[in-house]
Amino acid sequence: MALRKLVAGNWKMNGTRAKLAELDGIVSAADAAPGVDVAICPPFTLIDAAVAAAPSLPIGAQDCHHAVQGAHTGCVSAEMIVDLGARYVILGHSERRTDQHETDRDARGKALAAFAAGLTAIICVGETGAQRDAGRAGIVVAGQLEGSIPATGTAANLVIAYEPVWAIGSGRTPSLAEVKEMHGLIRAKLEAILGIEGAGVRILYGGSVNPGNAAELLAVPDVDGALVGGASLTAAQFVPIIEAAAAL
Numbered sequence: 001m002a003l004r005k006l007v008a009g010n011w012k013m014n015g016t017r018a019k020l021a022e023l024d025g026i027v028s029a030a031d032a033a034p035g036v037d038v039a040i041c042p043p044f045t046l047i048d049a050a051v052a053a054a055p056s057l058p059i060g061a062q063d064c065h066h067a068v069q070g071a072h073t074g075c076v077s078a079e080m081i082v083d084l085g086a087r088y089v090i091l092g093h094s095e096r097r098t099d100q101h102e103t104d105r106d107a108r109g110k111a112l113a114a115f116a117a118g119l120t121a122i123i124c125v126g127e128t129g130a131q132r133d134a135g136r137a138g139i140v141v142a143g144q145l146e147g148s149i150p151a152t153g154t155a156a157n158l159v160i161a162y163e164p165v166w167a168i169g170s171g172r173t174p175s176l177a178e179v180k181e182m183h184g185l186i187r188a189k190l191e192a193i194l195g196i197e198g199a200g201v202r203i204l205y206g207g208s209v210n211p212g213n214a215a216e217l218l219a220v221p222d223v224d225g226a227l228v229g230g231a232s233l234t235a236a237q238f239v240p241i242i243e244a245a246a247a248l
C-alpha cells in the first residue's frame, strides 16, 4: 500500500530566529506539493515563532516529557508543545539515546503523553554500525519497536523513523536493498504490534538524506518519507527533497 509521503526536517540544536527566514521557501515548496506532508521540527525556542511565521506548515518538537506537568526543571510537556500550535514530536532520537541515556521505555512513555495531548509521535529506531557489522541490525530494531510503541498507536498518531546511527550526519547511507529489507521488517513488526493499523503507520528513512539521494531512497517500498537533519536547515537543500517526494 502506498502511503502519503511525509518529509520532515529535524533542525536539532540549530537556529536562532534569523533561521526562520528559511521557512518561506519551504512553505512555497510545500504548497506546490499538495500530495506530500511537510513538517519542520525546530528547537523548542523557535516553535512559537515558526508557527506564527508559517501557519500552514506543520511544526514539531524534538522531545517531550512523559508527565503532563510537575517538578521537572528544564523539561517541556506535550501539552505545552500543543499549546504553541505544534503537531508532531520526535521521540527516542539516537542523539537523545546517547546524550540523555533515553531508553525504549522512555520513548514509549513520552509517546503515550504525546498521544494524550493530540500530537503525532515520530519514534526513531536504528542500529549502530557495530550492531550492523555483527549482523544484529534487524534484531536491534525489532526490539526497539517492541519496547517503544504503545498499543494505542495508530496510522494517525504514530510515525516511525528508521535512522541507522552510523548514517546520521556521516554522508553514508545503507544500500537501497538494505533499506528495503529493514523497512519491510519494520512494516511486519508494526502489523504484529498494532494489527491492521500497522499497515497505515508511515515509516520514514533518516540518515544523510540529501537532494542527490532523496529520489532513490523515497522510491524504495515501505519508505513513506524522510526525516532529514542537515539538509533541512536551508530551503536550498530541503526543497529538492520535497520535490523528489512530490514527483513519485
Ligand code: 13P
Pocket: 010, 093, 163, 167, 168, 169, 170, 171, 206, 207, 208, 209, 227, 228, 229, 230, 231
Ligand atoms: P542527517 O540528515 O544530518 O544525517 O540527520 C538525520 C537525523 O538524525 C534526522 O533526525
